[in-house]
């Protein structure tokens with residue numbers, strides 16, 4: 001799946017704002033991707049200055065970055081995250097009450113991200129301004145057991161989708177996730193009922209999880225040219 005690109009400055013502003021929301025004693029779920037990386041680096045600077053925070057990573061990437069930044073690490077067996085900070089590929093902010101809907105998984109990390117983000121008491125999303133959209137129409141990443149690919153592709157087509165097995169960019173063959181599985185990017189056109197699509201995909205045998213995050217995000221920090229726009233669930 002092609003990664004989108006907002007500016008590094010927007011990502012840094014969003015990441016720093018989310019890292020500033022971490023309090024002494026917090027356990028933080030660390031998302032994956034370039035904007036979560038900005039938050040991890042900002043959190044590392046706060047830990048270096050004396051903040052007592054520990055973290056649960058969602059990928060090899062976020063584990064390595066957290067180690068490099070000097071953030072002590074835990075597992076889900078040892079603690080429940082007080083908050084999680086994670087990026088998104090697409091974000092739809094509802095007009096009325098309700099939680100922002102996200103599409104995640106551009107880096108194939110959405111299964112562990114959903115596990116950690118949903119376990120956290122608060123889920124803070126960090127993004128650059130290119131991620132906001134009125135229409136959720138980008139493909140939904142679906143992590144699938146390797147043996148299940150043909151069956152899941154047929155069933156995704158039956159749900160009205162157009163599935164494509166994600167190819168690796170720097171190796172021959174498909175992308176293999178941190179969990180040893182494959183990813184199907186499934187285009188559905190505009191997703192009008194994300195709740196029901198999320199339930200339909202999750203129910204398919206062989207699917208580990210998909211990148212539609214519905215009813216999970218509490219706050220979205222969007223970096224802009226000169227600051228950070230904040231959207232709260234239910235505002």
Ligand SMILES: O=C[C@H](O)[C@H](O)[C@H](O)COP(=O)(O)O
Nearest residue numbers: 033034035087105106107109
């Ligand atoms: O699988 C990857 C994750 O869901 C990322 O959080 C998402 O792709 C956003 O990444 P970035 O901040 O690099 O755009």
